[in-house]
Amino acid sequence: MDIGYYPGCALHGSSNDYEASVRVCMKALGVELNELEDWICCGASAAHCINKKLSTALPARNLGIAEKQNLKSLFAPCPMCSMELTKANEAIRSDEALRKEMSDIVETPVTGNVDVVNLIQVFQAVGYDAIAERATRKLENFKPACYYGCLLTRPPKVVKFDDPEEPTSMEELLQKLGAEPVEWNCKTVCCGGGLTLSDEEGVAAMTYRVLQNAIDSGANCVVVACPMCQVNLDMRQADAKKLGLTKDVPIFYLSDLVGLAVGCAAKDLDIERRYVSIPKDLK
Amino acid sequence: MTKPNQDWSKRVEELAHTRLNDCYQCGKCTAGCPRADVMDLPPTRIMRAAQTGDILNAARATSIWRCLSCLTCTARCPKSVEVAGVIDALRQISIETNTFSDESLKVVGFQKAFLRNVRRNGRTNETEMATDFEARYFFRRFDVMNVVRLGLLAPKMLARGKMHFKLGSPVKDKELVKRIFDRCGVEL
Numbered sequence: 001m002d003i004g005y006y007p008g009c010a011l012h013g014s015s016n017d018y019e020a021s022v023r024v025c026m027k028a029l030g031v032e033l034n035e036l037e038d039w040i041c042c043g044a045s046a047a048h049c050i051n052k053k054l055s056t057a058l059p060a061r062n063l064g065i066a067e068k069q070n071l072k073s074l075f076a077p078c079p080m081c082s083m084e085l086t087k088a089n090e091a092i093r094s095d096e097a098l099r100k101e102m103s104d105i106v107e108t109p110v111t112g113n114v115d116v117v118n119l120i121q122v123f124q125a126v127g128y129d130a131i132a133e134r135a136t137r138k139l140e141n142f143k144p145a146c147y148y149g150c151l152l153t154r155p156p157k158v159v160k161f162d163d164p165e166e167p168t169s170m171e172e173l174l175q176k177l178g179a180e181p182v183e184w185n186c187k188t189v190c191c192g193g194g195l196t197l198s199d200e201e202g203v204a205a206m207t208y209r210v211l212q213n214a215i216d217s218g219a220n221c222v223v224v225a226c227p228m229c230q231v232n233l234d235m236r237q238a239d240a241k242k243l244g245l246t247k248d249v250p251i252f253y254l255s256d257l258v259g260l261a262v263g264c265a266a267k268d269l270d271i272e273r274r275y276v277s278i279p280k281d282l283k
Numbered sequence: 284m285t286k287p288n289q290d291w292s293k294r295v296e297e298l299a300h301t302r303l304n305d306c307y308q309c310g311k312c313t314a315g316c317p318r319a320d321v322m323d324l325p326p327t328r329i330m331r332a333a334q335t336g337d338i339l340n341a342a343r344a345t346s347i348w349r350c351l352s353c354l355t356c357t358a359r360c361p362k363s364v365e366v367a368g369v370i371d372a373l374r375q376i377s378i379e380t381n382t383f384s385d386e387s388l389k390v391v392g393f394q395k396a397f398l399r400n401v402r403r404n405g406r407t408n409e410t411e412m413a414t415d416f417e418a419r420y421f422f423r424r425f426d427v428m429n430v431v432r433l434g435l436l437a438p439k440m441l442a443r444g445k446m447h448f449k450l451g452s453p454v455k456d457k458e459l460v461k462r463i464f465d466r467c468g469v470e471l
Contacts, residue, residue: 009407012452014445038455040405045352046397049374052298054467058401061463105466107459154354155367164358190317190353197413198393200432202321202349235439273443 001126004071004114005033006062008081008227009041015078015227018253020270022077022119025259029126029134033075036065042076042084045194056098057105059088064108073115075122077255079151079226085116087158118152118161119225119254120169128173136263138178141281144257145184145219146170147210149229153188164188170223170254177261184217186210193232204239207232211240211249221282225254234275250278288336291376295333298375299368306330312356312366322346326356326366333369342377348387392420399471402464405454410446 011019026033039062047055062085066074076082092099093112103109123131148167156164165188171181192199192206211233214222224230234251251274259269266272266283296303312326319325324332324344332341341347347370356366377383383391396416400407417433420426440446454460 009409013407013409013447014440016444016447040454040460041401041407043401044397044407046394046401048352048371049394050378050398050471051467051469052371052375054398054464054469057463057467061459105463107462150351150353150355154358156358157363188355190351190355192317192351194351194353195390195393197416198390199349202318206317231445235436273445275439275443 001030002032002034003117003122004066004069004074005035006039006066006074006076006081006085007035008076008078009044010078010227010231015231017270017273018077018227018230018255020268021253021255021259024264024268024270025255025262026122028259028262028264029131031122031126034069034071036062036071036074037069039065042081044080044084048084053105055084056088056091057102059085060092060102060110061106061108063089063092063112063114064103064106064110066114067110068108071114073117075117075119077119077225078228079118079149080228082116082118083151083154083159085114088112089114089116090158120152120173121161123173123254123258124169128176131173131258131262132176134263135177135261137261139174139257139261140178141220142174142179142257143218143220144174144179144181144223144252145214145217145221146174146181146187147191147214147222147224147229147233148188149193149224149226150188150190152225170225173254174223174257177258179257182214182217182219184213184219186213191229191232192236193226193228196228196232196236200236200239203232204236204243207236208240208243208245211237211245214249215246219249221250221252223252223254223257237276248276250274250276250282252278288338291338292333292336294376295338295369295372298372299365301365301368303330303334303364303369305362306334306360306364307362309361311359311361315355315359317353317355318346318349318351321349326350326370329370329373330364330366333373338373338376339380339382342373342380342382343384344373345384345386347373347377348383348390388423389420392416392423395471398464398469402461402469402471403457405457405460408447410448
């Protein structure tokens, strides 16, 4: 299987461990990633607050490149990117005037016919059973709290993925790989990642709420599919401790666990650079 | 002739692609909002202010910049109102009219620094962006504790190879990115 690939800024910056994890995991699953040529930032959390038109134009430029490269589907491992790309794609497809305006602004024709997918959807396309067949080890000892955060499932009308209140797609996959995901209450409660640099105190309270609920529900790790959630839950855990967080919680990317199950080495998945270190029995 | 406040409501509706009067003030958005406890005007009251045309007052609310855009309000609205979209529209208006509250300076400063960086590089260079943002904030507020916090965090990021001074791979056509910003009328 080969697929278009939009890494996004975080994966080329502070979350380059996520990029390593995704690339190694995808290689092991036989998924070839064709990186979008000369991609630009999607606008992330900033464009939609400051200028509506820009928040469509930045993703539109990337969609235009994908169309030019004839990529039918585009994988964005960051849910902020995949949501913004999906939103722009839908808006452009359903509005002829916008289609023309955006094509002019971004200097390349954009029609809105790219299928944008997140990390879990790539695993679904490979097939959970096919992944389980490739597994070389059982994910024993793993009791993950699967954390979806905000943008994997919201807004539901745009992303049309899983259930916005009770998603289960990560649990289903990890169960097949031998892990024992826990039932918990904060699967889709925001961790505060969007303001991790500009409202530290407020964010610490949100991080605490999510992580303490994971601990109280019996989890020994949290699994995410978002670079912002990962860095926030991991880096801000020291602040959450001050609010009473009862123990360290390692934060994995979903691609780490799938990678480990199909035989990738922990070192290649780049799981050693976390703020909260990963215990030996979870490597 | 429409009154100025009706013009503002119309602008919000256009930006947010939603009908303000669809909101029947049930309060479900506020009930699920993870930031309602730190908001001066929670989402339901933001919606009411927008309905009555009290846009500039709503744009002054600190809450629109405390919102994390988690989209829980939009996802749960029984009338399918784009509540988070209304908040985005108010943010844009608050920047255009320079009416955002003083308390919101740090968050507004972050979002602007982020986009300045994208305009310049095409992609976010996080270290350069954070330096620009923190330096400007320091000279507005002289918040020494903030510098201390950053001083404690930076070595941890460096030790984990999570701070980069150059982009992993630079954008070739940076001028095109500037043209996109200019055509959208972005002022930073």
